[in-house]
Amino acid sequence: MDVELIRQLMQLMASCQVCELEYEASDIRLRLRRDGAGPSVAGKSSLPALGDAQFAAESRPAEEGAAAEPDVAIVRSPIVGTFYRAPAPGTKPFVNTGDYVTVGKTLCIIEAMKVMNEIESDFDGKVVKILLDDSQPVEYGQPLMWIEPA
Amino acid sequence: MFKKVLIANRGEIALRIIRACREMGIASVAVYSNVDEDSLHVRFADESVCIGPARNDKSYLNITNIISAAMVTGADAIHPGYGYLAEDPGFARICEDHNIKFIGPSPKLIRSMGDKANARATMKSLGVPILPGSDGEVKDAAEALAIACEIGFPVLIKASGGGGGKGMRIVHNRDDLPRAFEAVQGEAGAAFGNSAAYIEKYIGEPRHIEFQILADEHGGVVHLGERECSIQRRHQKLVEESPSPVMTARRRQSLGAIAVDAVSKLGYTSAGTMEFLMDPLGHFYFLEMNTRIQVEHPVSEFVTGVDIVKEMIRIAAGERLSLKQSDVTLTGHSIECRINAEHPRTFAPSPGLITACNLPGGIGVRVDTAIYKDYVVLPYYDSLIAKVVVHAPTRLEAIARMQRALEEFVVEGIDTTVPFQMAVMRDPEFRAGRFSTAFVERFLGKVQPEREREGMRVRSVHSA
Numbered sequence: 001m002d003v004e005l006i007r008q009l010m011q012l013m014a015s016c017q018v019c020e021l022e023y024e025a026s027d028i029r030l031r032l033r034r035d036g037a038g039p040s041v042a043g044k045s046s047l048p049a050l051g052d053a054q055f056a057a058e059s060r061p062a063e064e065g066a067a068a069e070p071d072v073a074i075v076r077s078p079i080v081g082t083f084y085r086a087p088a089p090g091t092k093p094f095v096n097t098g099d100y101v102t103v104g105k106t107l108c109i110i111e112a113m114k115v116m117n118e119i120e121s122d123f124d125g126k127v128v129k130i131l132l133d134d135s136q137p138v139e140y141g142q143p144l145m146w147i148e149p150a
Numbered sequence: 151m152f153k154k155v156l157i158a159n160r161g162e163i164a165l166r167i168i169r170a171c172r173e174m175g176i177a178s179v180a181v182y183s184n185v186d187e188d189s190l191h192v193r194f195a196d197e198s199v200c201i202g203p204a205r206n207d208k209s210y211l212n213i214t215n216i217i218s219a220a221m222v223t224g225a226d227a228i229h230p231g232y233g234y235l236a237e238d239p240g241f242a243r244i245c246e247d248h249n250i251k252f253i254g255p256s257p258k259l260i261r262s263m264g265d266k267a268n269a270r271a272t273m274k275s276l277g278v279p280i281l282p283g284s285d286g287e288v289k290d291a292a293e294a295l296a297i298a299c300e301i302g303f304p305v306l307i308k309a310s311g312g313g314g315g316k317g318m319r320i321v322h323n324r325d326d327l328p329r330a331f332e333a334v335q336g337e338a339g340a341a342f343g344n345s346a347a348y349i350e351k352y353i354g355e356p357r358h359i360e361f362q363i364l365a366d367e368h369g370g371v372v373h374l375g376e377r378e379c380s381i382q383r384r385h386q387k388l389v390e391e392s393p394s395p396v397m398t399a400r401r402r403q404s405l406g407a408i409a410v411d412a413v414s415k416l417g418y419t420s421a422g423t424m425e426f427l428m429d430p431l432g433h434f435y436f437l438e439m440n441t442r443i444q445v446e447h448p449v450s451e452f453v454t455g456v457d458i459v460k461e462m463i464r465i466a467a468g469e470r471l472s473l474k475q476s477d478v479t480l481t482g483h484s485i486e487c488r489i490n491a492e493h494p495r496t497f498a499p500s501p502g503l504i505t506a507c508n509l510p511g512g513i514g515v516r517v518d519t520a521i522y523k524d525y526v527v528l529p530y531y532d533s534l535i536a537k538v539v540v541h542a543p544t545r546l547e548a549i550a551r552m553q554r555a556l557e558e559f560v561v562e563g564i565d566t567t568v569p570f571q572m573a574v575m576r577d578p579e580f581r582a583g584r585f586s587t588a589f590v591e592r593f594l595g596k597v598q599p600e601r602e603r604e605g606m607r608v609r610s611v612h613s614a
Contacts, residue, residue, distance in 0.1 A: 080201055080218040112218040113248070137222035139200040140215060141184050 006030070072146040073123045077138040081112035085134050099127045100150075107145060110138060125149040151467045152176050152227045152251065156220045157191070158241075159231030160210060161520045162537060163443070164191035167229045170459040179223045181216055183209035185528055190520040197223055204530045210234050213241050220250050227251040227466060229459075233532070236442040237264055253466040255420045255441050263422075263439045267310040267348035273436045276412040281427070281435040283350035291328040297349050298327055304352040307334045311342030313438055315385020320352055355586035356427040358382065359394050359434070361409045362450045363422045364461050370471040371414045373406040374450045374458070375480045381574065383497065383590045388567065389574055390446035391485045392453045395545060395583025396428070405434055410475070421447075421462050430586075445488065445537070448516060452484035452541035483548040484541045487556065487571040489519075490533040494569040495594070501529040505563035510555035514541045514548075517559075527564055535566065545583070549575050 013021050013034055023030045077083070085093040085108055094106050101107065106118045107127075129146040132138065155171050156179040157164045164180060168191060171178040180195035185204040192198045199219040202209030209215070211234060220228055228250055230236040236254065239261035245252040254260065263269045271286045282301040287310060288294045298305045298321065307330055309317025317338045319330045331347065339345035362374040378394035379387045393402070409424045423444050425437040447458050456478075461471065491500045507523040519536035521527070527535060538555050542548040553575045556568050574580050577593060 080199060080215040080222065082222060112214060113221070139219070140202045140209075141200050 002028075006032075071148065072128055073125065073149050074143045075107060075119070075121065075123075075145040075147060077110055077119070077140060077142045077144055079110055079112050079117060080139050081110040081117070081137070083132045083134070083136050083138045083144065084109040084111060084116075085130070095127050095130075095145075097127055097130055101125065101127060101147065119144065121147065123147045123149050151469075152463065154179060154223065154225045155227045155229055155253070155463070156181065156216070156223065156225035156250075157195070157229050157231065158210070158216050158235055159229075159233070160186055160189060160191055160531065162518045162534065163231040163445075164189075165194060165520050166518055167231060167459055168195050170457065170463060174460060174463065176463070179219065179225050181210070181219050183530075185530065188525070190522065199223060204528070206234070206530065213238075213244060217244060217248055217250070220245075221248065225250065227253055227463075229253040229462070230442070232442050232445060237440070239264065251466050253420065253462050255418055255422065259416060259418055260441045263441045264313070265310050265344075265346075266308060266313055266438055267346060269439055270348065270350075270436070272416070273412060273439075276415050278408055278412050278424075278436045279434060281350040281353070281437075284348045286348065287346040288331070288348055291331045294331045294347075294349055295324060295327050299324065301349075301351050304354075306350050306352040307331050307347055308350060309334055309338035309342060309344070310346035310348055311338055311344035313440075315382075317341060353427055353429045353435075355588045356380075356429055357394070357396065357586050358387075358425065358437070359397065359428050360423045360425040360440075360444075361406060362444075362447070362458070363409060363413050363418070363424060364456075364458070364465070364471060365413055365419050365422070366465045366471045367419050367468055368470050369414070370474075371410045371418075372471060372473060372475045372478055373410050374454045374456055374478055375406070376402060377446055377449055379446060380585055380587045381580070381589055382587055383594075387446065387488060388490075388590065389485065389487055389571060389580075390449055391483065391545075391548070392449040393480050393483065396432075401432075401434075406475075420465050421458055445534070446486050448518060448537060448539040449484040449486045452516070452539060453480045453482060454478055455481070482541055482543045483545040484539060485545075485548045485552050486537055486539040487552060488534055488567075489536040489538060489559065489561075489571070490567045491527045491535045491564050492533050492567050493565040494567050497567070498565075499529065499533050500565035501527045501533075502564045503527075504561055506560060507562075508558065508560040509536070510538060510558035512555075512558075514551055515539070515555045516541075517555075521561070535561070546581070549581060 009023060009032060020033045094108055101121045102124045103121055105121045107121050108119050109116045110119055125147040127145055128148045131143050154177040157167045168178045178195040180192045180198040181201045182189060182192045182198060183202050183204050184200055201215040201219055202212050228245055235241040237260055239257040242252040242257040242260055267287045270280055274280045284297050304320055304322045307319045319334050321327045321330045334347045335345040358379045359376050361376050365371040375392060376394050376397055377390050377392045379390045381389035421443050423440045426434045427437050428434050451458055493500060504521055504523060504525050509517045516539040517536055521535050538559060540548050540551040540555055542551045556572045559568055579585055
């Protein structure tokens with residue numbers, strides 16, 4: 001756990017007046033939130049310190065629109081499972097960044113208990129960002145993709 | 151031993167289980183609905199997975215999402231807590247099918263004890279005293295009437311799929327019986343998906359006394375003594391204690407032995423509670439068996455020194471019980487008050503933002519809770535917000551300790567039942583140990599617009 005990294009991020013947030021910051025690298029994903037009175041981590045300052053475990057990779061849905069592109073629709077997972085970009089291993093992904101999609105187009109699969117659930121788009125528009133890697137676990141409500149509505 | 155346990159629950163019991171896991175070096179996974187994101191059980195667990203929106207059926211009862219959460223996090227066991235899926239045999243079976251150890255008894259025993267008419271018949275065959283009544287399910291109103299006339303009125307018609315006081319009607323005379331019987335069947339079908347009903351002799355003013363059981367997978371079985379749970383409102387327990395003020399050592403030994411023997415013959419494993427009714431003459435009758443950990447387990451933990459949740463985890467991991475019956479002794483007296491987010495006189499639910507919160511402490515005081523200052527008590531879930539439990543050398547000292555602890559329990563922004571329980575602690579009949587399940591109704595009738603003890607409540611709480 002790179003404490004120096006966290007310190008730098010917190011200073012960055014304070015100096016830029018950023019309230020919420022998500023940082024992701026290959027081995028870590030952090031979400032830091034300031035509640036006004038100085039930087040604090042992911043929650044209410046009245047709680048006692050919870051220990052290192054809370055800093056480890058957490059899969060929490062990001063706030064709607066927080067530090068995000070303007071005017072994107074966020075596609076969120078309706079279930080808990082594993083995210084797959086393509087219908088089967090080795091085949092072409094359903095969508096790539098930059099693709100145009102229409103309502104009903106299958107965007108990805110979330111596998112849960114061996115059932116492959118196709119996640120369909122609720123929007124017409126352009127896929128602006130795909131937020132997860134293939135075979136990453138997802139939880140309910142977790143953002144999957146950003147679609148810029150047409 | 152398990153590497154990782156997923157807790158399929160929320161609130162104080164989820165926190166309780168996470169604490170045991172932490173002490174045992176087992177990683178914990180919390181699951182939560184999206185409105186529970188700021189819950190303590192989510193924050194204290196090592197990992198957390200959002201499993202659905204606020205509604206119970208889409209989150210805490212969502213078997214697919216819960217199993218999926220166990221699979222994506224690599225949990226090797228699930229503790230179901232109480233309520234929710236704790237006594238769902240289908241859920242226990244699905245865990246088994248996915249090689250996830252369900253921390254509780256087998257699906258077969260959950261199902262068999264969950265069918266209350268069947269449980270009654272089973273216990274009878276194992277030599278456990280039961281109330282006069284039907285042999286299992288009663289097919290129709292005619293049969294119901296015949297049985298009722300034989301055992302004598304008043305009788306209780308109960309839903310087989312119910313339990314905990316749900317789906318019951320008292321019938322005082324033959325004329326009312328056929329309609330009441332059909333009503334129970336109808337309500338039970340709608341509420342539990344099972345319209346089977348059975349009949350028992352009704353006991354006026356019984357005491358509700360239950361025995362805590364622990365059984366491992368190697369034939370080891372012990373009981374941890376009894377709990378007295380007669381202080382109930384509409385079948386919801388509000389105050390529990392151990393030992394019971396009316397239990398003698400001899401009665402405890404004989405009833406405990408009966409319970410252990412039955413559990414052993416059933417091949418039951420994990421924690422469980424055998425509930426009895428005691429009639430005014432001191433006779434005990436089996437009521438039902440709960441195949442899960444119970445809300446009031448802390449009073450048994452206090453008087454015996456046994457950590458019931460850890461024992462459940464060890465049992466599920468295949469270990470032998472760490473104690474024999476001769477190791478179990480009851481020391482002192484313990485009382486628990488269930489603090490609900492409800493008005494102390496009307497019991498109207500009171501969800502909302504907690505603006506001040508001071509929890510009691512000191513010698514012999516334990517508080518199991520998931521609330522904190524600025525927490526929002528949500529309307530979607532159970533109103534239990536805290537359990538205040540005390541332990542002291544004698545019952546009167548335990549009552550004094552509870553009074554002191556309740557005075558220190560300050561929660562503002564919502565109503566709580568604290569003033570009600572404080573009044574119970576002052577009540578002469580309660581203090582004398584003279585009460586039955588009729589106590590609360592009588593007590594509420596007595597306590598008219600009494601001025602609330604506003605003076606006892608602290609107006610503001612300063613940070614320590």
